[in-house]
Amino acid sequence: MATTSGGGVYSPALLEHVSNPDYHVHLDDATCTHEGVNPSCGDDLTISYSLAPDGTIADAAWEGTGCAVSQGSADMMCDLVIGRTPAEAARLARLFGRMVRGEETDADALAELDEASCLESISHMPARVKCAELAWRTLAEMAGTPTDDDGAPTAGEGTLADEKGTNGGSPAAPRG
Amino acid sequence: MSIDCNPYKADFPLLVGNPGLAYLDSAATAQRPTCxxxxxxxxxxxxxxxxxxxxxxxxxxxxxxxxxxxxxxxxxxxxxxxxxxxxxxxxxxxxxxxxxxxxxxxxxxxxxxxxxxxxxxxxxxxxxxxxxxxxxxxxxxxxxxxxxxxxxxxxxxxxxxxxxxxxxxxxxxxxxxxxxxxxxxxxxxxxxxxxxxxxxxxxxxxxxxxxxxxxxxxxxxxxxxxxxxxxxxxxxxxxxxxxxxxxxxxxxxxxxxxxxxxxxxxxxxxxxxxxxxxxxxxxxxxxxxxEGVGLDAVEARERELVDLLMDGLATLPFVDIVGSPDASDHVGVVSFNVEGIHPHDVASILDADHVAIRAGHHCAQPLLTWMGIQSCCRASVAFYNDANDVDALIRGLAHVWEVFHGND
Structure with missing residues (x-):
């Protein structure tokens, strides 16, 4: 059966993260926890990370419900940001946001996203951008740098314990 | 007129221009005829x-x-x-x-x-x-x-x-x-x-x-x-x-x-x-x-399409109907879920197979909450659909399952 780029999003890599997630756990010693929701989709993710003494992310995890795109994307993100500072993680989250919105297409630049770069084809599925972006946007909010901000990162350690971030207003998102 | 035969599609430029499209979202909005x-x-x-x-x-x-x-x-x-x-x-x-x-x-x-x-x-x-x-x-x-x-x-x-x-x-x-x-x-x-x-x-x-x-x-x-x-x-x-x-x-x-x-x-x-x-x-x-098509003809044809749709969905063990199990209780609309797969994923994979359905809460959040579900898929028919459209959906849903579960 013919598939377009839309079907291509459901790559073996994404589906492996969905069926066998590595970071779908509760982090008891979280330094920072933040919830992100897509009200129109029902995606609801809580992202947590703990910091090592050197200020880098020692562990990261996600909890919540949603579609394969939001969950697989969250799992890939956790994998990517461990060992980095929150500021670096926020910068990568902004890069991911630009990728799925189709604003950054340079393969060399996107290589930094490692496995998550396989979600580039989401940029051709405007209704699903919010799903893919949710975990990353939530992470960026934790570090105090929204993904829409293309300026220099101003991230410090997140202080937003258990606050709720809402991704609203994307014109392409399905609503009812 | 049999649902295998479709004299109506030719009246709809969008359907003529997209011959491979199974448009099953007329409950959201119908297509428009040339006139x-x-x-x-x-x-x-x-x-x-x-x-x-x-x-x-x-x-x-x-x-x-x-x-x-x-x-x-x-x-x-x-x-x-x-x-x-x-x-x-x-x-x-x-x-x-x-x-x-x-x-x-x-x-x-x-x-x-x-x-x-x-x-x-x-x-x-x-x-x-x-x-x-x-x-x-x-x-x-x-x-x-x-x-x-x-x-x-x-x-x-x-x-x-x-x-x-x-x-x-x-x-x-x-x-x-x-x-x-x-x-x-x-x-x-x-x-x-x-x-x-x-x-x-x-x-x-x-x-x-x-x-x-x-x-x-x-x-x-x-x-x-x-x-x-x-x-x-x-x-x-x-x-x-x-x-x-x-x-x-x-x-x-x-x-x-x-x-x-x-x-x-x-x-x-x-x-x-x-x-x-x-x-x-x-x-x-x-x-x-x-009125030219005739509401009697519309009703009869859509009845057949819904029956075919319900029969097709019944062959897929991983599909749960939302609402009545009886086809006769459905007018134009059949909602369902694919076990363990979010409706938005279902709709995206179907879209890649040129099948257009609605997925989400269908502007009826209190109903879905009361039924204990977060969202669902919805296929809806109009008289300008035919058996091929329904077949495309049933094949597409088998493909959705295959994407997530392989051929087991």
């Missing part, structure tokens, strides 16, 4: 002037175009007079007029408004807000396992405190037809006003307002193959006469002074500002087309 698109253009090319305002012949032509369409809508829904047909932007606006105007006139603290938990948000939020403004109580009627409001439920929830009963004719999620005449009798026995949201029924069955027994009825042109941006509120003449206007401004007045205004008679009282005259005219063309 409707031509009518829209013809209005602007041959009769474009501001209706009601000018005294020159072009403006008279524009005014006549609206009057003809109004009379046509009245005939289409069995209304005794064209003056009872109010044009507005969509069914949502029609229901907002109903809730705002009835709410302001009828509701006080302690009163009740009875709606069903199946309502589309457009027939729910306006009443929720009207009740909040008045200090009235919003009472929800809940359907049985076949998606129908029962007599017992009506007897329990509609009573002397009920001032308004408002109900969908057909649920946009469950596809079930509601007992409109029984609800009308219960509402009127208690002195309540009865409103029907016919947005989801009118494309599929003949509507007769006197037979239904309602006081107000809302319609949406775009679900009837007309243009987007045109809706209808029908109301009993004496009721419309008694209600205050909704929007105020141009064309809805009788006379205006610096300190006061008096209102034009209905329907103009409810039609402030310049109407979408071309859209209204093209809506008339859509009704011509639908």
């Amino acid at each position: 409707v698109l031509d009518a829209q253009r013809r209005f602007y090319e041959t009769m474009n002037a501001n209706p009601l305002r000018g005294l020159y012949s072009l403006s008279v032509a524009a005014t006549d175009a609206i009057a003809d369409a109004r009379a046509h809508v009245a005939r289409f829904i069995g209304a005794p007079s064209a003056d009872e047909v109010v044009f507005c932007r969509n069914a949502s606006e029609a229901l907002n007029i109903a809730a705002r105007c009835l709410g302001d006139t009828l509701l006080s603290e302690g009163d009740e408004v009875a709606i069903t938990v199946m309502e589309h948000h457009s027939n729910l939020i306006p009443w929720q807000q009207a009740c909040r403004r008045a200090g009235a109580k919003l009472v929800y009627l809940r359907p049985d396992e076949h998606g129908h409001i029962t007599s017992a439920e009506i007897a329990e929830k509609v009573g002397p405190r009920t001032k308004v009963v408002s109900c969908c004719h057909v649920s946009n999620v469950l596809g079930s037809v509601q007992p409109i005449r029984e609800l009308a009798r219960a509402a009127h026995a208690n002195g309540a006003t009865f409103v029907v949201d016919a947005a989801q029924s009118a494309p599929h069955m003949a509507i007769d307002v006197s037979e239904l027994g309602c006081d107000l009825l809302a319609l949406s042109a775009h679900k009837l193959m007309g243009p987007m941006g045109v809706g209808v509120l029908w109301g009993r003449r004496d009721l419309l006469d008694s209600l205050p206007p909704f929007l105020t401004g141009g064309e809805m007045i009788d006379s205006v002074t610096e300190t006061d205004a008096t209102w034009a008679p209905v329907p103009e009282k409810f039609e402030a500002g310049t109407q979408d005259a071309a859209g209204i005219y093209a809506f008339g063309a859509a009704l011509d087309y639908l």
Whole structure:
């Protein structure tokens, strides 16, 4: 059966993260926890990370419900940001946001996203951008740098314990 | 006419231009036939002037175009007079007029408004807000396992405190037809006003307002193959006469002074500002087309398509029907979930296979919450669908399962 780029999003890599997630756990010693929701989709993710003494992310995890795109994307993100500072993680989250919105297409630049770069084809599925972006946007909010901000990162350690971030207003998102 | 054969698709340019597309989202919006698109253009090319305002012949032509369409809508829904047909932007606006105007006139603290938990948000939020403004109580009627409001439920929830009963004719999620005449009798026995949201029924069955027994009825042109941006509120003449206007401004007045205004008679009282005259005219063309096909033919063909759809879904063990298991309880609409796969993922994979369905909460969040589900998929048919479209969906759903689970 013919598939377009839309079907291509459901790559073996994404589906492996969905069926066998590595970071779908509760982090008891979280330094920072933040919830992100897509009200129109029902995606609801809580992202947590703990910091090592050197200020880098020692562990990261996600909890919540949603579609394969939001969950697989969250799992890939956790994998990517461990060992980095929150500021670096926020910068990568902004890069991911630009990728799925189709604003950054340079393969060399996107290589930094490692496995998550396989979600580039989401940029051709405007209704699903919010799903893919949710975990990353939530992470960026934790570090105090929204993904829409293309300026220099101003991230410090997140202080937003258990606050709720809402991704609203994307014109392409399905609503009812 | 067999559903294997499809003489209608050729009338729809979008379907002709996308021969591989299985469009199964007509409950969200129908496709438009060529004659409707031509009518829209013809209005602007041959009769474009501001209706009601000018005294020159072009403006008279524009005014006549609206009057003809109004009379046509009245005939289409069995209304005794064209003056009872109010044009507005969509069914949502029609229901907002109903809730705002009835709410302001009828509701006080302690009163009740009875709606069903199946309502589309457009027939729910306006009443929720009207009740909040008045200090009235919003009472929800809940359907049985076949998606129908029962007599017992009506007897329990509609009573002397009920001032308004408002109900969908057909649920946009469950596809079930509601007992409109029984609800009308219960509402009127208690002195309540009865409103029907016919947005989801009118494309599929003949509507007769006197037979239904309602006081107000809302319609949406775009679900009837007309243009987007045109809706209808029908109301009993004496009721419309008694209600205050909704929007105020141009064309809805009788006379205006610096300190006061008096209102034009209905329907103009409810039609402030310049109407979408071309859209209204093209809506008339859509009704011509639908009547040409014949509502009997539409109903018979859609019955077959829904039966085929339900049979096909029954062959997929991983698909759970949302609502009644009986095909006969579904008018045009079948909602379902694929076990363990989010509806948005289902819809995206189907989209890649050129099958268009709706996925989400279908503007009926309270219903889904009450049913204990977050969202679902919805396939909806129109007479211009055929067996190939249904087959594409069934094959596509098998593919969805394969993407997530391989060939096991």
